Amino acid sequence: MPHASNMGKSPNDPRYPNGWHMDDRMPHHDSFQNLWKTKWKDPCSKGIYPFMFGSIEDFQPIAEHIIAKGLKEPYDWDEYASCFFGTAEQLGQTAAVAQQEGDTDKARDYYLRASAVYRIARFPAPRSPLQKQAWQKGKEMFYAGAALMEHPIHEVLIPHTHAVNDAVATSGEEHKGSFIPVNLLVPPTATPSSPCPLVLIMTGLDGYRTELAVWQRGWLDKGVATLVVEIPGTGDSPALAGDPESGDRQWSSVLDWVARKEKRIDSRKIVVWGFSTGGYYALRAAHTHHDRLLGSVSLGGGCHGMFDGAWLDKVNNLEYPFDLADTLAYKFGYGTSSDGVEKFKKEGQKKFSLLLDGTLMREECCRCLLVNGEWDRIFPVEDLTLALKWGRPKEARIVTEKWHMGEPESFVVILRWIHELLGLDGDWMHQLKLLPAKAK
Incomplete structure (x- = not known):
């Protein structure tokens, strides 16, 4: 891996002057042993992404077993997933x-x-039969534990009232009568006569509602409700993965439900926070639902270059733990075959770019904050600057010498912005102290 002191000195793709060293191959792609050693062991020991609620005590033996098997890319996802089941079952x-x-x-x-x-x-996406089983079992375990929290987190099924009809929903998922599963946590002080603000968290490519629940308690302490919802093509979202407008329909269903059914929430004070790929949807929603949102935060989200075939040709060797281009192709409805991945690379930008579809040119946009790390090699940081060139002025911060999403400094930037927007107490450090979610 290039030393941090060299980052940015010799970019080798002129189209992405901040896309440092795009021809590199980072060591975690050579074996699971390197993935564990260089990228995952440290966050696992700290209980931070993607190991929220986890314990190094559980994962170290699993990692040693996978290393002994010599697993490496390209992974057999059922073989990979099978290494985790014994430990998970014992814990349950x-x-x-x-x-x-x-x-x-x-x-x-x-x-x-x-x-x-x-x-x-099931990481990074439940693409194989055993990974899909892991997703189902993981939800069971999460909600069993979340129900025992001091402030229990429960699943709510929101009717997808804006879904397309059965004739259009060729995937058999999005249709009238389907539901959008979400986590909802409302402060006990909120009442219909004294409603509270809402932070609507849009999850990412691989982090679903069962993980981003780590943010919910901190907002509760600030008197703010949270609703965590998965983006199209991930988790249990019923939205059509390959339809660029399916997210719009999903957010309309969620926002309608909040306004009509959840009177403890002030529908005039809703702030969206999208994480990574969820940031793409947060930026789009800032335009499509501008009149229903007080503000929107895109953390590490792309808008145009993230779909560039030349960029996607490189990313499977870069920052992401696994096969990013393949995982994105799966998420955006192109399936798991190599042909599907290549088709996504060829037509994804034309289909999903917020520049090419005119979204960024729209003057209608709520207050919007864009944040990312300077060295992002998952989505090009140039997408952030591109979004600033069109439509209504936006606010932005690039966190210097940090990777995708600019953690943890980006969290301070975002919490401060939301606190000011909602008129909260400004003590955002209280929320950060509740992270990481490390198992006792």
Whole structure:
């Protein structure tokens, strides 16, 4: 891996002057051993993305087992996922026994630890049969543990009232009568006569509602409700993965439900926060739903270059832990075949670019904050500057010498912005202290 001191000194793709060293191959792509050593072991020990609610005690033996098997790219995803199931099942059994014995704290922690293990089994996306099973089991474990939290988090099924009809929904997913599963957490102080603001969190390519729940308690302490919802093509979103407008319909259904059914929430004070690929949808929603949002934050989101075939040809060797181009192709409705990936590279930009479809040219846009890391090699940071050139002026911050999303400094920038927008107390450090979500 190039040393950080050299980053930015010799970009080798002139189309992306900030897309440092696009011809490199980062070491974590050579073997799971390198992935664990150079990229995953440290965040696992700290309980941060993607190991929220996890424990190094659980993952170290799994990692050693995978390393002993010599797994590396391209992964057989069922073989990869199978390495996690034994540990996850044991954790779930321990949790169930603890719950039967009345040890709620232990049960909660072990359920959540099990959910973390299942999460990495289905990571980065449930593309194989066993990974899909891991996604289902992970949800069961998460909601069993979340129900035992001091402020329980429960799943809510929102009717997808803006879904297309059955004749149009050729995938068999989005249709009238389908539901949008979300996490909803409302402060106990909120009432219909004294409603609270809402932060609507749009999840990313691989982080779903079961993970980004880590943000919900911090907002609760600030008197702000949170609703965590998955973007099209991920998790349990019913929206059509290959339809550029399906996200618009999904957000309309969610916002309508909040306005009509959840009177404890002030529908005039809704702020969207999109993480990574969710940032693409947050930027789009800032335009398409400008009159329904107080503000929108795109953290690490792209808008145009993220779909460039030349960029996608490089990214499987760069910052992302696995096969980013293939995972994006799957998410955007192109399936798992190599032909589907190549088709996504050829036509994805024309189909999904917010520049080419005119979204960025629209004058109608709510207050919008764009944040990313200077060295992002998942989505080109040039997409952030591109979005600033069109339509209504936006606010932005590029975090210097940081990778995708600019963590953790980006969190301070965003929390401060939302606090000011909602008129909160400004003590955003209180929320950051609740992260990471490390298992006890």
